Amino acid sequence: METEAKTAAARTPVSRRRFMGGAAGLAVLGSFAAACQGGSGPAAGAAADSAEPIGTQATGASVSASASATAGGVDAELISRRYQGLKPFAAVPPAPTAKPIALSAEHPAVFSKVPTGDKVVFVTIDDGIEKDPAFIQMVRDFQIPITVSLADTLIRDDYAYFEKLYQTGFVSIQNHTVNHPLDMPRLSAQQQLDEIAGQQQKLGKEYGVAPYIFRAPGGNYNATTVGAVRQAGLKGLMMWKESMEIHDMQYQTASHLLRPGDIILAHFRGPAQLKGETMVQMMINLYKHIQAQGFTVADITKYV
Numbered sequence: 001m002e003t004e005a006k007t008a009a010a011r012t013p014v015s016r017r018r019f020m021g022g023a024a025g026l027a028v029l030g031s032f033a034a035a036c037q038g039g040s041g042p043a044a045g046a047a048a049d050s051a052e053p054i055g056t057q058a059t060g061a062s063v064s065a066s067a068s069a070t071a072g073g074v075d076a077e078l079i080s081r082r083y084q085g086l087k088p089f090a091a092v093p094p095a096p097t098a099k100p101i102a103l104s105a106e107h108p109a110v111f112s113k114v115p116t117g118d119k120v121v122f123v124t125i126d127d128g129i130e131k132d133p134a135f136i137q138m139v140r141d142f143q144i145p146i147t148v149s150l151a152d153t154l155i156r157d158d159y160a161y162f163e164k165l166y167q168t169g170f171v172s173i174q175n176h177t178v179n180h181p182l183d184m185p186r187l188s189a190q191q192q193l194d195e196i197a198g199q200q201q202k203l204g205k206e207y208g209v210a211p212y213i214f215r216a217p218g219g220n221y222n223a224t225t226v227g228a229v230r231q232a233g234l235k236g237l238m239m240w241k242e243s244m245e246i247h248d249m250q251y252q253t254a255s256h257l258l259r260p261g262d263i264i265l266a267h268f269r270g271p272a273q274l275k276g277e278t279m280v281q282m283m284i285n286l287y288k289h290i291q292a293q294g295f296t297v298a299d300i301t302k303y304v
Helices: 076-082 133-142 152-166 189-207 223-231 279-292
Strands: 109-111 120-127 146-150 171-175 236-238 242-244 249-251 263-267
Touching: 076 133, 120 279, 133 152, 133 279, 146 152, 152 171, 152 189, 171 189, 189 223, 223 236, 242 279, 263 279
Parallel strands: 109 236, 120 146, 120 263, 146 171, 242 263
Antiparallel strands: 242 249
16 A cells, blocks of 8 residues: 555545545445446437437337437437436536535544435445446436445456546546455554545546545444544545335335435446346436436535
8 A cells, every 4th residue: 555545634625527526335245247348438419319228128219319408408308218218307406505514524424315405316326346338328318416436446447437437527436445345344443544545546546536525335334434534534424325226226214215315325236236137227227216206316516
């Protein structure tokens, strides 16, 4: 581990692009999926009219996309055709003037939802096992904010994939440790600092970002972890209220309903982990749950 990774200097979030760089992991890792090959698809808004659906079986239909573009630039007809009847998400309310959760590098907060009356939820995706080019196109198509928490051991075989994902302008990058230790509380204070500060350095080197939110693998943390978060210069430790499986949402409440400000956890997963389903299909299922309950998706970096 480099010497710089062990320092406790506080960092201010910076970004080369649209979002401030920087966003709980798995109960078990499972098998590692092979990295997907190929490009990331056409640029936003440049999908050909004859493009076949990404999330469904091809129908052969060719429909003009330009006529159904929404005011925000999202093509409703393309969304419906590619993603099994989904529609563009509703416009997000104006971001609050003062963030509902004010994070501090001196006293990192642990949070699993955001106090807000806005009917918004936050989509977060962890780890980095699956690297599906079709998901990058999906992000471009929907144009909704997503926060990804990346672990170096799971992304180092294809750093370029997450660079392409980040370059969409709809993704913020946060810290998820170097080696994804599920037994984080069992590590020494120095080992925990090495995991967090080391990943902070790697993400800065690869993507030019300075994450300010940490997510512990498996959601496992203790007071030592919070101290390491502070020493590494991050400001908060993010948990979640719901998690997405293959088809169903796992809720922490008896009502089994989303609530304003809930943070939703998903993972970069592919057929090997999803019983043959693709990452795109899992995200279609997630978006259906969100839309069916009348929510839209907001950028957590505007609220925290």
